Amino acid sequence: MRILVVDDEKIKRVTLADDLAAQGHDVVAAEDGEQALERLQSGPFDVVVTDLKMPGIDGLELLKRIKHGPTASIEVILMTAYGSIPVAVEAVKLGAFDFLTKPFRNEDLLPLLARIERRHGAPAGQTLSPSEAIERQIVGHSEAMGRVKHMVGICARTDANVLLCGETGCGKDLIASTIHRNSHRHGFPFVKVGCALFPPNLIESELYGHEKGSFTGADERRQGRFALAEGGTLYLDDVDDIPLDQQPKLLRAIEEKIYERVGGTQPIEANVRIVASTKRNLMDKIVEGTFREDLYYRLDVLRINIPPLRERLEDVPLLAEHLLARIAKGQPAEIEPEALRLLQAHAWPGNVRELYHTLERVYLIGAGRVTAEVLRGQIGNVALPPSSATPSSGGNANLPGVGGQTDTTAHADLSPQMAGGGTEPGGLPAEGFHAAIQQTERDLLEQALQASGGNKTAAATALGMKPSTFRDKLAKHGLG
DSSP, X not given: OEEEEEOSOHHHHHHHHHHHHHTTOEEEEESSHHHHHHHHTTSOOSEEEEESXXXXXXXXXXXXXXXXXXXXXXXXXXXXXXXXXXXXXXXXXXXXXXXXXXXXXXXXXHHXXXXXXXXXXXXXXXXXXXXXXXXXXXXXXXXXXXXXXXXHXXXXXXXXXXEXXXXXXXXXXXXXXXXXXXXXXXXXXXXXXXXXXXXXXXXXXXXXXXXXXXXXXXXXXXXXXXXXXXXXXXXXXXXXXXXXXXXXXXXHHHHTSEEOOBTOOSOEEOOOEEEEEESXXXXXXXXXXXXXXXXXXXXXXXXXXXXXXXXXXXXXXXXXXXXXXXXXXXXXXEEOHHHHHHHHTSOOTTHHHHHHHHHXXXXXXXXTEEOHXXXXXXXXXXXXXXXXXXXXTTTTTTSTTSSSOOXXXXXXXXXXXXXXXXXXXXXXXXXXXXXXXXXXXXXXXXXXXXXXXTOHHHHHHHTTOOHHHHHHXXXXXXXX
């Protein structure tokens, strides 16, 4: 769905918008009621989630204007403090869909959005056929991404569990949400659990919920992610980080579709579809004794291997333009042809996530333009093909993956960082490609550690990695 989030509190606005975007929604943010009304002119929205108390045009006035104009079909959800509940109840009488009392977890909004989808039918864009919808939702025309899209279509048609395998930043979250959005469960919640984000003693409560008094600080009964995802999809991100002692209960919940809250004895049925992702080879973890083999086979019913960006560099131009449009949020944005060639000549060890953050920095520094000059300062000097291979005045027609025919001469003089697969025209054997990639990754890790003064968490953040992934890569290169 297309959602407008309105809140004058920046932290809440940004985190809520990011979490909803991670669920696969198209999200736009506004910092007050006046800006929200401007955003509403930019195109159709399905839902507005707005704070009640804001300076100027508050949530109640915004609701009235939405419901008494051409935007009357938009559903409005209010966020309000406990003391303003009577006003929120009055707002529901005026046409608000519902309200949430602060403080609340961002995932508490998901059941409300699911109810809206069920009320209005398929979300925006779902009038397309499943294959057309998947083609639009996943950017990339490479052969590798064609295989991914094909598997996404198969997964969307079934209710079987899915295991997504791929490096950090390669797009596993997007694939998971696309499977859900195109499945028969799309009208119910898509709930993500970052398994690496919770301490071992909290992951059980996060997944299954807890009863009041079950442990210190459990002041009330709380629903877990299984309950929040009821009828929909539960996405277990980084399932390789699930502690070994928690795996039997997860196995039972998946296998028997039954679980209990922490401190509870009453069995609860779980009607959820499981999609899990891993950045590590789970068979290696089974051999290590840190992952249960029976759980692995329950998760790995259907598998999608998502290629790293360096193995589908022909998708970079199209991806860059798509990501830049998201960054610009309707404002003018431009990528120089030379900058596009630089982007396509980079190894991208951080995958799509690194590409996004690089474009964001260069866009901000360049005041709306992604230039080769600024880009070189962000990704270093990369050897490029001869300038004669630069796309002609026909725009992007000759760039791989962006319409037209692929320019087969574009990679004739690739640097070692770009060569791979047999012996390339530049004369570099296939093993040279992998060695170059590994050396580039090691160099980035060392530079990040040095820049952060040895602070691994800060270094991981600078590279757009999760701390656990960063530590794994340090160990792999003998830098830990």
